[in-house]
Amino acid sequence: xxxxxxxxxxxxxxxxxxxxxxxxxxxxxxxxxxxxxxxxxxxxxxxxxxxxxxxxxxxxxxxxxxxxxxxxxxxxxxxxxxxxxxxxxxxxxxxxxxxxxxxxxxxxxxxxxxxxxxxxxxxxxxxxxxxxxxxxxxxxxxxxxxxxxxxxxxxxxxxxxxxxxxxxxxxxxxxxxxxxxxxxxxxxxxxxxxxxxxxxxxxxxxxxxxxxxxxxxxxxxxxxxxxxxxxxxxxx
Numbered sequence: 374x375x376x377x378x379x380x381x382x383x384x385x386x387x388x389x390x391x392x393x394x395x396x397x398x399x400x401x402x403x404x405x406x407x408x409x410x411x412x413x414x415x416x417x418x419x420x421x422x423x424x425x426x427x428x429x430x431x432x433x434x435x436x437x438x439x440x441x442x443x444x445x446x447x448x449x450x451x452x453x454x455x456x457x458x459x460x461x462x463x464x465x466x467x468x469x470x471x472x473x474x475x476x477x478x479x480x481x482x483x484x485x486x487x488x489x490x491x492x493x494x495x496x497x498x499x500x501x502x503x504x505x506x507x508x509x510x511x512x513x514x515x516x517x518x519x520x521x522x523x524x525x526x527x528x529x530x531x532x533x534x535x536x537x538x539x540x541x542x543x544x545x546x547x548x549x550x551x552x553x554x555x556x557x558x559x560x561x562x563x564x565x566x567x568x569x570x571x572x573x574x575x576x577x578x579x580x581x582x583x584x585x586x587x588x589x590x591x592x593x594x595x596x597x598x599x600x601x602x603x604x605x606x607x608x609x
Contacts, residue, residue: 377425380572380580382533387425389579393418396486398448398576401539402426403530406509407437410461411528411539411574415486416450419458437508438462438497440515442541443522444469445482445551446490448576453493462496464506466517469524470495479550480522499526518543518565520558522551527565538587540565541576544594555598562591 378386380401386392387410388400397414400422408431414422426432436459441449444465452463452473465473472480476492483490497506504515514529521542528539543562547553566588573581573590581590 377429378580380574381535381537384530384532384537384574385429386574386579387429388414388418388422390577392425393421396447398541399574399579400451401574402429402431403513404431404434405437405511405513406434408434409437409508409513410439410455412442412448412541412576413439413451413455415447416454416488416490419451419454422451422455423458435459436461438464438506440506440513440526440528441465441469441473441495442528442539442576443525444472444480445522445542446486446488447482448541449473449481449493450483450486450488450490453491456493463494464497464499464515465495466515466524466526467498467500468519469522469526470498480552482551516564518558518561520554520561521545521547522553525561527561529568529570535571536568537572537574538565538568538570539574540570541574543575543591544578545598547598555602558598559595562595566591 383404385402387402388397401411403409473493478484481490502517516527518527530537570587571584573587
């Protein structure tokens, strides 16, 4: 088993392209008295994810929920099996819950991976710009940050004097088939910059810290896509 990383007290990386399978996003585990996963990988790594939870000595706590930061299969593929094996609730923004519940192969990007994603019920659908999810001992703040997909979420946890931002796939990519919106994404990134997060838990690039590096990371992508848009305008 690969080494599992504790990001900050009670926050762990338990899955990634290196830890579990090449097609997996980064999967984060939060110990909030009951356990919460941020995303679930592409689907083939559920047994390893559960083994990793056991190896941390947290197997005695129930897996309460999986929060899907967006509806792409490399982030949600493991959800059906996790629900079947643990009885956990599935949480997503309403706009991205639709393709999950339909099993839409395009909106879920399942066709990109040559996989199937079965229609999967979402138990708790978020609708507001800011919503607080309360668990046994702590709560997390979910922010609607559209851009990569219409229902992309970013999650905030304040822990050990540090603000942790789970900003999965804030780097993109962007595609009409996903329903991506660069203008909305820029506004979302402005909101994330205003949070002054100490630690960014990204969807494929792992842990970025401290605050200055988080800011630099987000601003670099803002500048990159600004240049790309300008280049397209000049070619038009």
